[in-house]
Amino acid sequence: MSVLHALQTRAAPFVALRHDLHRHPELGLKEFRTSELLAQQLQSWGYTVTRGLATTGLVAQLQRGKGVKRLGLRADMDALPIHEVNVFEHRSVHEGVMHACGHDGHTAMLMAAAQYIAQEVEYSGTLNLIFQPAEEHPGGAKIMIEEGLFERFPCDAIFAAHNMPGVPAGQLVFIEGPAMASSDDVTITLTGVGGHGAMPHRAQDPIVAAAAIVMTLQTIVSRNVDPQHTAVITVGSLVAGQANNVIPASARLELSVRSLDREVRDLLQERITQLVTAQAQSLGVLAQIDYKRDYPVLVNTAAETELARQVGTELLGAERVTRQGRALTGSEDFAVMLEHCPGSYFMIGNGAGESTGEGTGDSAVAHACMVHNPGYDFNDDILPVGAAFWALLTQRFLKD
């Protein structure tokens, strides 16, 4: 029996687990019920389970044979603060919390693999299954690493997968090199001198300065970044003033800054800081810049991505493998793990088609619906595909 067929015949209890997790979603660092459920099952299959990394994170380890290689497979467990509009039976019972990114599916997929590997797969080496909290917010990967993840559980390579609506179900998409963008949050506070709207010469207007800064920032992407590189600077919030005849004393701008290259990321920070400071000074207001570096660029290493492609092709055939997909401007905190260890993060299609995300109860509509939409749902048909991929990757990576 092929690995894929074996996982398909064993899928039912893990689809049930997925539905249970979907019904009981938990926000980042609060995945207490989820991790308790996983720990019990993993222990019963023979894994050594370490709990408490990043509060609710856990690592399940299974060592076999004399092999010295160590493999890490990671799944995320957290849900989002979204009110689910789906009407199916496994919809969320926690008001305002929803598995709208499919992390319930990623977790169930790795659990199905964990059971199969423990019971059926021969390998030689150490397998570390990393169940990570708080991918969405505030970044559980970083916390686990700060608490000693890779010192306590060293890995020679790590892998993770994310479902992707709009891509045919079960299609595997690999991306060598930069695959997901860095994401930085910048808050700019402009302080001027408030005054009467009729007498602007007696004030220092932060609104005019804010407007000038918004326009000037657009020149960074068009004039400073190499046209062949990707960069995004979005001013998503500009707050100032309350009345038409009052010049306020301050204004606040909030920016989302993204790039697909570590050097471009540095360039953006340097130019934003320079331009904002100079522009504010030229207009007589003071700029305070709070530049918060959030998730880094996610970079997949070449050798590990090639191994993943080979495993995907062996499992599904070349036609269901996209060897080099396009990078995305979304972000993912597995990027932090990849800064410490070689590895690869890939996409698994959740289902093609069009969706308005209105929670019609039609599962094909929910599968094509974009993640973070209140009408989204993980596609259970891809659960055995992802689980079989993890099992075969373990076999291929941890061979003598």
Ligand SMILES: [Zn+2]
């Ligand atoms: Zn998400």
Ligand SMILES: [Zn+2]
């Ligand atoms: Zn996600």
